[in-house]
Amino acid sequence: MKITMHQINQQQNHLLSVTSEISFDEVVRSVRNLAGLSPIHVDLQLQKVSDNRVEVTGRLSGEMTLICSRCLKRFPQKFIVELEETFTSAPIDDESDDYAIEQGELDLTEMLRENLVLAIPFAPVCEEDCKGICAVCGNNRNEQHCTCEQEQVDPRFEKLQSLFGGKNQK
Ligand SMILES: [Zn+2]
Numbered sequence: 001m002k003i004t005m006h007q008i009n010q011q012q013n014h015l016l017s018v019t020s021e022i023s024f025d026e027v028v029r030s031v032r033n034l035a036g037l038s039p040i041h042v043d044l045q046l047q048k049v050s051d052n053r054v055e056v057t058g059r060l061s062g063e064m065t066l067i068c069s070r071c072l073k074r075f076p077q078k079f080i081v082e083l084e085e086t087f088t089s090a091p092i093d094d095e096s097d098d099y100a101i102e103q104g105e106l107d108l109t110e111m112l113r114e115n116l117v118l119a120i121p122f123a124p125v126c127e128e129d130c131k132g133i134c135a136v137c138g139n140n141r142n143e144q145h146c147t148c149e150q151e152q153v154d155p156r157f158e159k160l161q162s163l164f165g166g167k168n169q170k
């Protein structure tokens with residue numbers, strides 16, 4: 001999704017509004033915990049503030065399908081990302097978060113993708129009190145109660161105790 005400086009210059013007050021829908025299917029493939037993504041609705045204002053600088057504000061919205069990090073269930077989650085970024089044709093140093101205007105063009109896609117990825121939770125949970133999957137029998141403990149819990153904890157605890165006991169004796 002590219003916008004040219006020429007398009008911005010043609011606007012009154014050098015302010016260009018852009019609305020669009022973009023699909024980011026490759027993000028679904030590359031981000032763990034993400035199972036699906038609706039087309040992203042993009043609503044941006046591009047304001048030229050000087051000859052080599054454009055400020056971009058606006059929002060992304062859509063719906064993502066997340067994979068619960070505890071029980072692996074898929075669940076939908078609506079999201080809105082507010083963004084504020086700067087594009088510049090001046091040299092960009094390493095510490096700057098600015099995006100480049102190259103040959104009079106602003107490539108919005110990478111900027112939008114980065115803002116989208118930041119909005120994906122690192123460890124999503126389907127419900128705050130999701131009990132997760134039993135490490136012993138593999139049951140989803142939200143759906144099925146199992147009695148493994150005791151046997152799961154005890155042997156490890158005993159092993160740990162004997163380990164510590166052994167070290168203390170030396
Ligand atoms: Zn869950």
Ligand SMILES: [Zn+2]
Binds near residue numbers: 136137138146147
């Ligand atoms: Zn179990």
